[in-house]
Amino acid sequence: MARAARERSEQERETHAFPVGGLGGSDGIQNAVKIAVLVKQIPAPVEFRMHEGRLVRDGVPLEVNAYCRRANAKAVELAGADGEVVVFTMGPPAAADALREMIACGAHRGVHLSDPAFAGSDTLATAVALAAAVRREGPFDLVLAGLNSLDSDTGQVPVEVSELLDLPFAAGVRDLDVDGRSFTARLETDDGYHTVTGDLPVALSAAERLIAPSKAPPEVYAEVADDRILRLAAADLDVPVEQLGASGSPTSVGPVRVLTATRRALRAASVAEAVDMLEEFGAFVDPPEPDDAAADASPASAALLEAGTDGAHAEVGERSVWCFFTEPEVGAELLGEAAELAAWISGTVTAVTTIADAAERPGLAAAGADRLLLIESAAEPSEQAAALAAAAAQRLPWGLLVEGTRSGRVVASIVAARCGWGLTGDAVGLEVSPSGRLVAWKPAFGGRLQVPILSRSPVQMATIRPGVLALRPPRADAAELEAELLPAPPPARIRTVAVERDDADTGELRRARTVVAVGVGVEPDGYPVIDELRAALGDAALGATRRVTDRGWVPRGRQIGVTGHAVSPRLLVAVGSSGRFNHTVGIRNAGVLMAVNSDPDAEIFDQVDVGLIGEWQTIVPKLTAELNKRGIADRIRSSDAPTEGTATTRREMRVSDLRASRAKPVRASGRP
Numbered sequence: 001m002a003r004a005a006r007e008r009s010e011q012e013r014e015t016h017a018f019p020v021g022g023l024g025g026s027d028g029i030q031n032a033v034k035i036a037v038l039v040k041q042i043p044a045p046v047e048f049r050m051h052e053g054r055l056v057r058d059g060v061p062l063e064v065n066a067y068c069r070r071a072n073a074k075a076v077e078l079a080g081a082d083g084e085v086v087v088f089t090m091g092p093p094a095a096a097d098a099l100r101e102m103i104a105c106g107a108h109r110g111v112h113l114s115d116p117a118f119a120g121s122d123t124l125a126t127a128v129a130l131a132a133a134v135r136r137e138g139p140f141d142l143v144l145a146g147l148n149s150l151d152s153d154t155g156q157v158p159v160e161v162s163e164l165l166d167l168p169f170a171a172g173v174r175d176l177d178v179d180g181r182s183f184t185a186r187l188e189t190d191d192g193y194h195t196v197t198g199d200l201p202v203a204l205s206a207a208e209r210l211i212a213p214s215k216a217p218p219e220v221y222a223e224v225a226d227d228r229i230l231r232l233a234a235a236d237l238d239v240p241v242e243q244l245g246a247s248g249s250p251t252s253v254g255p256v257r258v259l260t261a262t263r264r265a266l267r268a269a270s271v272a273e274a275v276d277m278l279e280e281f282g283a284f285v286d287p288p289e290p291d292d293a294a295a296d297a298s299p300a301s302a303a304l305l306e307a308g309t310d311g312a313h314a315e316v317g318e319r320s321v322w323c324f325f326t327e328p329e330v331g332a333e334l335l336g337e338a339a340e341l342a343a344w345i346s347g348t349v350t351a352v353t354t355i356a357d358a359a360e361r362p363g364l365a366a367a368g369a370d371r372l373l374l375i376e377s378a379a380e381p382s383e384q385a386a387a388l389a390a391a392a393a394q395r396l397p398w399g400l401l402v403e404g405t406r407s408g409r410v411v412a413s414i415v416a417a418r419c420g421w422g423l424t425g426d427a428v429g430l431e432v433s434p435s436g437r438l439v440a441w442k443p444a445f446g447g448r449l450q451v452p453i454l455s456r457s458p459v460q461m462a463t464i465r466p467g468v469l470a471l472r473p474p475r476a477d478a479a480e481l482e483a484e485l486l487p488a489p490p491p492a493r494i495r496t497v498a499v500e501r502d503d504a505d506t507g508e509l510r511r512a513r514t515v516v517a518v519g520v521g522v523e524p525d526g527y528p529v530i531d532e533l534r535a536a537l538g539d540a541a542l543g544a545t546r547r548v549t550d551r552g553w554v555p556r557g558r559q560i561g562v563t564g565h566a567v568s569p570r571l572l573v574a575v576g577s578s579g580r581f582n583h584t585v586g587i588r589n590a591g592v593l594m595a596v597n598s599d600p601d602a603e604i605f606d607q608v609d610v611g612l613i614g615e616w617q618t619i620v621p622k623l624t625a626e627l628n629k630r631g632i633a634d635r636i637r638s639s640d641a642p643t644e645g646t647a648t649t650r651r652e653m654r655v656s657d658l659r660a661s662r663a664k665p666v667r668a669s670g671r672p
């Protein structure tokens with residue numbers, strides 16, 4: 001390494017205090033650890049731009065994914081003076097810069113997987129290549145990766161790599177303490193923290209707040225010598241070439257669906273005009289069901305058939321859609337969706353859950369389940385995955401939907417890697433292709449595109465984040481189900497020793513039809529005024545930006561965005577938030593968006609339908625009064641009451657259909 005870079009990295013190391021009781025405890029370092037770090041180079045998130053329905057790549061700066069920078073910084077800190085940090089990446093020649101930067105920040109060397117044979121890799125094929133490279137350069141005591149990547153946001157690769165290396169895995173490490181051959185980690189969960197313990201070797205993914213990120217300017221990392229990076233081609237890996245790249249990928253991407261209507265970006269001249277717009281856009285009540293049910297058939301599905309890319313596959317297992325969940329409300333969302341898929345394929349719905357107490361899982365049959373499989377004594381994601389994988393591998397269901405909670409995503413990724421099945425992470429819509437295959441729609445680039453993902457494996461998997469699917473009204477006269485017990489899994493190698501919850505009901509936010517999301521522009525002494533607005537919107541749920549939750553003004557479980565929840569309400573009102581990508585990515589599925597901000601140039605105004613410029617202290621009380629005057633709260637409540645026993649159609653429940661309903665004339669006050 002060039003001297004400047006080396007000196008810089010020495011300084012960096014000094015700035016990161018060694019964790020209390022770190023390697024070897026207070027007596028100092030006893031063992032030199034060898035750490036593998038997985039990093040991904042992505043287009044700079046602020047630069048995600050579309051032109052004529054395509055992602056603009058030319059001239060877009062590339063950078064190391066923010067979470068991966070944390071993984072590298074932590075590895076450098078843990079390795080200390082005696083350990084070794086080896087950074088791995090897979091990508092085109094330009095990806096070597098990501099390795100150079102991490103080396104400039106203290107990593108010892110890099111391994112660059114670069115070969116046309118890797119082109120077209122999905123998450124599993126990427127994990128197969130990375131795991132082979134890690135195995136080749138190992139053994140390692142620790143494999144550290146980022147929680148997920150900000151461009152594709154699946155979080156699957158680190159879990160799949162760990163599964164392929166037969167390492168235990170934990171996601172979202174916020175604090176890490178390594179003591180000799182054992183570790184304790186505090187993990188961020190959806191609504192708080194879990195503390196886990198286990199022994200090395202282990203694979204972990206870094207939460208964004210784990211440590212200050214590894215960052216070096218180009219003029220510094222340009223000095224990193226080429227011989228510090230080992231280039232590996234497919235032939236250098238001990239993996240059959242057919243398991244790599246497109247041929248090794250169980251999923252494929254179909255024709256992209258560009259959302260026809262983007263946000264309107266209108267600015268209302270008054271509060272009354274803003275509420276008029278919200279009424280016109282159907283922000284308070286669901287749109288009427290269209291007469292023509294055939295209109296629901298996606299043109300993209302037909303295109304898939306024509307293109308012959310729907311992975312048509314001889315049926316080998318049972319014609320059932322399995323849903324795995326650990327929370328009853330999340331299960332109800334999945335089961336409702338599964339029931340529709342099952343109707344399409346003339347199959348059944350199987351609920352697979354860890355909820356052992358029948359009293360805590362009422363209404364599964366009413367929600368859509370025809371059969372119930374129970375996994376007992378499986379509190380840890382790896383145990384749940386082991387039991388689920390064993391049962392699914394034996395019976396080969398047509399589809400396997402898994403709750404898209406943080407632990408559910410780990411479960412799904414373990415099953416996918418263990419069984420070699422195609423997994424779509426964070427699907428926002430599911431359909432059946434004309435030849436009977438599962439089409440999982442995934443949002444891309446801020447939700448401006450939707451990409452259909454198809455799987456050619458016998459079992460087709462998808463995770464769906466809670467709140468993305470609306471709850472369906474219950475089926476009438478559904479009898480409760482007898483549970484069939486699945487064989488107990490082997491005990492996990494990582495155990496949870498403490499659970500902290502900082503919000504009793506994050507489910508309220510995920511399921512809400514109306515949300516008011518506050519940014520730091522609203523200080524806590526203003527929250528009573530926000531509460532009055534929420535009441536005027538029929539008791540809207542409270543959401544927040546990360547800067548708000550970081551300050552402890554609102555529990556972390558209320559955070560919306562890339563490191564928080566994805567919400568899909570019919571209406572979301574953003575007050576005092578700037579509209580940064582990391583936040584707005586979590587609100588992209590809202591039906592109608594409105595923002596209040598005092599800065600006329602705030603980014604948020606381009607990303608919402610209706611904007612009101614001004615101090616929230618002035619605007620919000622007027623808005624509340626206008627909503628109350630029009631009796632909006634009552635209209636919202638009566639629109640949201642589900643009607644028992646009536647079958648709902650896809651069209652009634654889909655937020656994406658609200659988007660489609662936006663193709664209306666724009667007002668004169670709309671921006672060009």
Ligand SMILES: Cc1cc2nc3c(=O)[nH]c(=O)nc-3n(C[C@H](O)[C@H](O)[C@H](O)COP(=O)(O)OP(=O)(O)OC[C@H]3O[C@@H](n4cnc5c(N)ncnc54)[C@H](O)[C@@H]3O)c2cc1C
Pocket residue numbers: 066067208518519520521522544545546547548559560561562563564565575576577578579580581582583596597598599602614615616617
């Ligand atoms: C890896 C990573 C992950 C992240 N994940 C998330 C995430 O999940 N969720 C998230 O939210 N953020 C996330 N962030 C942070 C994100 O990038 C932004 O910093 C954050 O969303 C900004 O919060 P804000 O809008 O509240 O604050 P600011 O950007 O400071 O905006 C405050 C806004 O309030 C307005 N304002 C001030 N006073 C008033 C007033 N009186 N009336 C009206 N308006 C007023 C201002 O004009 C300003 O636009 C992440 C960042 C990183 C690096």
